[in-house]
Amino acid sequence: MKDISKELGISITTISFIINKKAENRISKEVIKKVEDYIEKVGYKPNSSAQSLRTGRSKSIVFMVEDISDPFFSAIAKEMEEIAFKNGYNIIYCSTENDRDRTLELISLFKDRQVDAFIITPPENFEKDLKNLIYEEHQNVMVFDRYFKNFKHNYVILENFEGAQKAVAGFYESGRRNIAFVGIDSQLSPLVERHEGYLEAIKNFDLPTYELFLKFNEVKTPGGMNAIRNFLNENPKIDSILFATNNLAINGLRVIREKQIKIPEDLAIISFDERDVFELYSPPISVIAQPISDLAKELINGTLEILASKKERRHFFTKALPGELIVRESLHQLNKESSNP
Amino acid sequence: MKDISKELGISITTISFIINKKAENRISKEVIKKVEDYIEKVGYKPNSSAQSLRTGRSKSIVFMVEDISDPFFSAIAKEMEEIAFKNGYNIIYCSTENDRDRTLELISLFKDRQVDAFIITPPENFEKDLKNLIYEEHQNVMVFDRYFKNFKHNYVILENFEGAQKAVAGFYESGRRNIAFVGIDSQLSPLVERHEGYLEAIKNFDLPTYELFLKFNEVKTPGGMNAIRNFLNENPKIDSILFATNNLAINGLRVIREKQIKIPEDLAIISFDERDVFELYSPPISVIAQPISDLAKELINGTLEILASKKERRHFFTKALPGELIVRESLHQLNKESSNP
DNA sequence: ACGGTTTAGTAAAACGTTTTACTAAGCAGC
DNA sequence: GCTGCTTAGTAAAACGTTTTACTAAACCGT
Numbered sequence: 001m002k003d004i005s006k007e008l009g010i011s012i013t014t015i016s017f018i019i020n021k022k023a024e025n026r027i028s029k030e031v032i033k034k035v036e037d038y039i040e041k042v043g044y045k046p047n048s049s050a051q052s053l054r055t056g057r058s059k060s061i062v063f064m065v066e067d068i069s070d071p072f073f074s075a076i077a078k079e080m081e082e083i084a085f086k087n088g089y090n091i092i093y094c095s096t097e098n099d100r101d102r103t104l105e106l107i108s109l110f111k112d113r114q115v116d117a118f119i120i121t122p123p124e125n126f127e128k129d130l131k132n133l134i135y136e137e138h139q140n141v142m143v144f145d146r147y148f149k150n151f152k153h154n155y156v157i158l159e160n161f162e163g164a165q166k167a168v169a170g171f172y173e174s175g176r177r178n179i180a181f182v183g184i185d186s187q188l189s190p191l192v193e194r195h196e197g198y199l200e201a202i203k204n205f206d207l208p209t210y211e212l213f214l215k216f217n218e219v220k221t222p223g224g225m226n227a228i229r230n231f232l233n234e235n236p237k238i239d240s241i242l243f244a245t246n247n248l249a250i251n252g253l254r255v256i257r258e259k260q261i262k263i264p265e266d267l268a269i270i271s272f273d274e275r276d277v278f279e280l281y282s283p284p285i286s287v288i289a290q291p292i293s294d295l296a297k298e299l300i301n302g303t304l305e306i307l308a309s310k311k312e313r314r315h316f317f318t319k320a321l322p323g324e325l326i327v328r329e330s331l332h333q334l335n336k337e338s339s340n341p
Numbered sequence: 342m343k344d345i346s347k348e349l350g351i352s353i354t355t356i357s358f359i360i361n362k363k364a365e366n367r368i369s370k371e372v373i374k375k376v377e378d379y380i381e382k383v384g385y386k387p388n389s390s391a392q393s394l395r396t397g398r399s400k401s402i403v404f405m406v407e408d409i410s411d412p413f414f415s416a417i418a419k420e421m422e423e424i425a426f427k428n429g430y431n432i433i434y435c436s437t438e439n440d441r442d443r444t445l446e447l448i449s450l451f452k453d454r455q456v457d458a459f460i461i462t463p464p465e466n467f468e469k470d471l472k473n474l475i476y477e478e479h480q481n482v483m484v485f486d487r488y489f490k491n492f493k494h495n496y497v498i499l500e501n502f503e504g505a506q507k508a509v510a511g512f513y514e515s516g517r518r519n520i521a522f523v524g525i526d527s528q529l530s531p532l533v534e535r536h537e538g539y540l541e542a543i544k545n546f547d548l549p550t551y552e553l554f555l556k557f558n559e560v561k562t563p564g565g566m567n568a569i570r571n572f573l574n575e576n577p578k579i580d581s582i583l584f585a586t587n588n589l590a591i592n593g594l595r596v597i598r599e600k601q602i603k604i605p606e607d608l609a610i611i612s613f614d615e616r617d618v619f620e621l622y623s624p625p626i627s628v629i630a631q632p633i634s635d636l637a638k639e640l641i642n643g644t645l646e647i648l649a650s651k652k653e654r655r656h657f658f659t660k661a662l663p664g665e666l667i668v669r670e671s672l673h674q675l676n677k678e679s680s681n682p
Numbered sequence: 683a684c685g686g687t688t689t690a691g692t693a694a695a696a697c698g699t700t701t702t703a704c705t706a707a708g709c710a711g712c
Numbered sequence: 713g714c715t716g717c718t719t720a721g722t723a724a725a726a727c728g729t730t731t732t733a734c735t736a737a738a739c740c741g742t
Binding site: 046047048049050058067068070071075077082085091092106108110112113114253254276277280 | 451595
Binding site: 342343353354357358360361363387388389390391392393394395396 | 697698699700701
């Protein structure tokens, strides 16, 4: 900038105004033109560290999720990145590993780096820390995939309760009457609400409940497979299972394959979350799909909106998007007449 | 820092030296202790914009891949992030979409943001730009997943040639003699080398070749399925296929399922790249797995090494890691005796 | 022709560090 | 008691912006 100033014989201030579009009613058209042309010519780009130092803003947003290598999160990340980029922001991703201390460490790091906002999927037991981040540290925070009842905050989530109801209704319509729910022992809102949606639907249809809850850290492990295996052995009447997350379903499918249970004849399956393995599995697995693209758009646009609205806002940005039941072979009608003689 | 200085009656310089561990033989133990204790007490953290402005370094590394939502890349990203974080760096991810212009734009953005290094999977037709980035713009660049013969650069790649040979040998040992290769029409080194490895192995076994190359943008589309379908129809003798990438294999599996071809009886399958759908597919699909964890470690450690070694280096960081053939049911032995009477 | 207002522009401080070049005090050697 | 070296520490410039408060000139109405 100093060079431009010297070269053109124009003060640094003027140049700064022009770059920041604050030149209206201040600087003559000719000077503006001259400076803009020169900038174009030499390809000048402002030093963003200096901008960040001076303004306290960094034009970057951090996206913290449990595991960025999870296809659901990385798909969201990719869509957001695109929009953020167009708005002059960049996105920094990181994984919390569902660990509170690690999450706090990361937040601290990114605060020092002057990020403008946090889009965060808080780990278990993070309620107080999150509240603190929002209300004490006054950071811009958008919560994703879960929400907390005890204090107001911005969030974007799925309609988990309704999604679970859709799944149970799907089972019911396909003729199933012994519908099981396999969930996770957790207080996180999506897991709680998926369970509640299941319960409510079961109650409405006046059916029996079958429930299994795995420990959080068991979900992807052989231990989790064991639990599912035992659950099925002990409840032979079960004719359909709603899995509360894709990873649960995947471990479930391992057990089902191992036990040579036939889908959909012996057992119907619906899982939350779309994932390519469900479409490609034999038979293809039905899912409650999250609207990835819409979620991503709401998240990033909501966050940009918060950043654009100066200072203290009156209201919060809250959005719940519906999931879609995608019916595949795993949910096909039972043939009422038995085909065996 | 100014506050600390006032509070403790110690100059800012001294504090800076202590923070940056340059206090040895300069500042007395007592003062060091005093300052460190105070910093600990008040939880002071330096402003990184100011540091970045002053030093021209930002302690961040950008990781550019074709598509960050690809499970392979996001798995690498996650592992790298961990190590980078421990070393005081953070990683910014972004997707090139295999588009040259977009990639150039992103690079320009990140240069302005003073990133310390680029770890990059360059898109098609990026050779000159990459060379320019390294040799004209003097950026720290680590190339991932591919390399260029025409100029020296840092890279971490898979032993693609050998991987393809392993796959062909696997087919041969399982009794297959009509081994096909399904690849992509591309000059990128992994695709070229996988093909060359296939050819070399086929030549050594003195077998016929069957080859199909899809267009880059067809790989995930119904158009790609068509091509594979025709290929199989026109070459009924094929008894095994090596897919050069996971996405090719997935589209291939769609065709195979649709045509009700039996794996492994009618057709044996090996795909490059591990992916959970391969393990879960019925029957499970054999793969040449990339050593994700090792690749990630080499990438980030190599990059940190480059950043640590002051100024112009004599040599480049180059690494090729072996792929592992994971044998699953899709590659099982043919039963030589026909089981039908 | 005078005071007030608008227009077009600028000087200089500030943001929070790092780093260079400096000093003042103490001490050893002779 | 002088020289030169070491030790312990500091002053001030610099990094590249943004922004506040200012000015000088031109214009305008009376």
